[in-house]
Structures are given as C-alpha cells and as structure tokens.
Amino acid sequence: MPHPLALCALLVAAATVAVDSAVLTENGLPILWSQTAGQLTDLPIQDGVLMSNPWHYLHRMSLFRLLIAATDPYMGSMGPGPTDSPIWGLPLQLGWELTSGRLADPTGASSCGAETGDRMCISTHSWWACVNYYFSVIPFLSAAQQGLLGDSVPVQMQIPEGVTDYCTTYADCATLFPDLITKWDAFYQGLKAANLSDASDLEKRDHILGLYWEAHQASMAATAACSARQSYYSSSEVSFANSWQSSADFVAAVYFHSNIERSVMFMTPLPGRVLKEGDQAPNIADLSTEENNTLRIFAWMRSTNTMLGGTLVNIWRRTMCSIATREKGRVLLEQILLNPGFAPRTLLSIVTSATGC
Numbered sequence: 001m002p003h004p005l006a007l008c009a010l011l012v013a014a015a016t017v018a019v020d021s022a023v024l025t026e027n028g029l030p031i032l033w034s035q036t037a038g039q040l041t042d043l044p045i046q047d048g049v050l051m052s053n054p055w056h057y058l059h060r061m062s063l064f065r066l067l068i069a070a071t072d073p074y075m076g077s078m079g080p081g082p083t084d085s086p087i088w089g090l091p092l093q094l095g096w097e098l099t100s101g102r103l104a105d106p107t108g109a110s111s112c113g114a115e116t117g118d119r120m121c122i123s124t125h126s127w128w129a130c131v132n133y134y135f136s137v138i139p140f141l142s143a144a145q146q147g148l149l150g151d152s153v154p155v156q157m158q159i160p161e162g163v164t165d166y167c168t169t170y171a172d173c174a175t176l177f178p179d180l181i182t183k184w185d186a187f188y189q190g191l192k193a194a195n196l197s198d199a200s201d202l203e204k205r206d207h208i209l210g211l212y213w214e215a216h217q218a219s220m221a222a223t224a225a226c227s228a229r230q231s232y233y234s235s236s237e238v239s240f241a242n243s244w245q246s247s248a249d250f251v252a253a254v255y256f257h258s259n260i261e262r263s264v265m266f267m268t269p270l271p272g273r274v275l276k277e278g279d280q281a282p283n284i285a286d287l288s289t290e291e292n293n294t295l296r297i298f299a300w301m302r303s304t305n306t307m308l309g310g311t312l313v314n315i316w317r318r319t320m321c322s323i324a325t326r327e328k329g330r331v332l333l334e335q336i337l338l339n340p341g342f343a344p345r346t347l348l349s350i351v352t353s354a355t356g357c
Helices: 005-016 057-074 086-099 127-146 170-176 178-195 202-232 236-252 260-267 289-307 309-317 324-336 343-350
Strands: none
Touching: 005 324, 057 086, 057 127, 057 178, 086 127, 086 202, 086 260, 127 170, 127 178, 127 202, 127 236, 170 178, 178 202, 202 236, 202 324, 236 289, 236 309, 260 324, 289 309, 289 324, 309 324
C-alpha cells in the first residue's frame, strides 16, 4: 500500500479546480501597494523615532513593503522571482480585509473604514484589524530590532488616544508576548544563517518556511488578546473567524509557501464581505459557489477537529514530518480548499490512516 498522502497525486489528476476571479491585487501586487512607503524616511519620524501609524491602511501596508524589501536579499532559496517570499501572504491578507470591509468599525459608532467614511482608517474595534496587528506590527518591530532595516532607528507605533491594549515598541511587546517576539527574532536570525549555509536550496527553503510558520503560529496564539472584539460581530462571522484561525494549524504544518501566486490562489475564495446573522454556507445567495465552499470546508475542519478532541490536527502535524510529506500535504490542502467536489470525509480518511515518516 502506498503512503496515504500519495493519493494526492491521483486526486489532483482527477479534479478540476475552479475559482472565482476576485480582485486581490493591482498590477500583480497587494491592494494600493504603489501608494505605500518605499523607504523608512517616507514614514513619520519624530525626534529621531520612527512613528508609523498602523491605524491607517497605507501605513500598515508600508510596514509589509519595507519588511519584504529588507528580507528579500536572504530569500534566494525561495525561488527566482521577486514575489516568492512567504511574507507576501501577509499584505495580501490585509488587502482582503480592506476590500471585504473587515477593517471598518464593526460597532457602527464611527465611519472609520466605512465605504461612506475614511476608507483608509483601520478601526481599533475591528477584530480582524486587531489580529492583523500581530502579523504586521510585531514582525516589523522584530525586524528592526534584528537590524534588518538598516542602522538602528528607534521604532514606536502611534496609537489612538484612549486605546491601551496594544504594545507599541519592541521592548513592550517582548514583555507582553515574549514567545511571540522570540519566534520572529528566530525567523530573521535563521534567514541570515541560511543565507550562509551550504545546504541545498530545497533544504534552505524548508528550514526557512519552518521558522516562518513557527513565528506565524506564535502570532496567531497571541491574538487571544483580541477575543473581546468578536462581540461586535454576528455569530456567522465569529464562526468563520474561528474556523479561519483553526485552518492555520493545517496550513502551518505543511510549511505552505505563501508567495503571491499561491496566496492569491488560496485567498480568492474567501468571503468578500462581513457575514451577517443567518448566513449559512453553502446557501449564502450573494456569495459565489467558491466562497460558500470555503466557508463550508473551514467549518467542517474545525468542527471535526473539535469533535475528535484535537486529534485531526495532531495526526496531520505528525504526518507532515519530512520535506516529502509536507509537499504532498500542500497538494492535498489545495484540493480540500479549492475543489468544491472534494469530499471532506476523504481528508478524514487519509489523515486518520496516515502513519507518518
């Protein structure tokens, strides 16, 4: 009998993946990328301190642009193209949150982020914006501390008056979230070390992606600090948000190479608006078949893993224990999330019968 994950090749050959062409990029880059800061001096500097405002979309997106530019010299093993860095998945996610209305004030008390208000405003009440803070500001602060952004320039994030539950400097974030900062520091240190290594590009890529997803999952764990903000959303949106978070466990285990091409493929079927009370996939009339399917699969993966007491994710992680099995796992994930004809029980059968390395 072949390894269960070898069935992936058969599934790929037999399936046809159809995905709606949602707009996630402009000229092949994240939304409004051309309007972001191309160098540190384009951001506000007060008394010698870089003072970015992560509550403005262009400022927060600028952090990603500067971060990618700073790390690209160490990303040669990721591929020959300028968009092969795994970090590209993060600004694409922020762009989707903007266009889907998830960065707007969910309380309705202000016009921050609303179509009729300041679209560039990121609400401090938004759960999605809060979660994203740990994937944008924290990695940027860590990169600055590790010297990747050039000469040591003190960095501090602006924060709206009266908002007290966000760390704004490396030191503050390291105190509040030591594991999170440690993992991002390790990622950048690993990037530098890999650049000097004699290992093959395949081995370097796998190692770098492993460090990246460890940092990513540390950020995800830290977002528990955002949980109170879920009270502003419908039960349908909260269910989707929780399922979206849970899906990251599966994605992280395969060391998903989140370059622009692959990230766009996976994000295109995400729901293009905030879900309302009563929205229930796969029967949400104003969402596409692909969006409904994504919501259905996310919910199934989370509910099944919960029902099995976390066994599904644990077995999946144990199975993804080598470069070869992780590659097969990535192919399987594409089928799960992108092929509406893929039966969820097939995943359960494959994973529960897997034997690992």
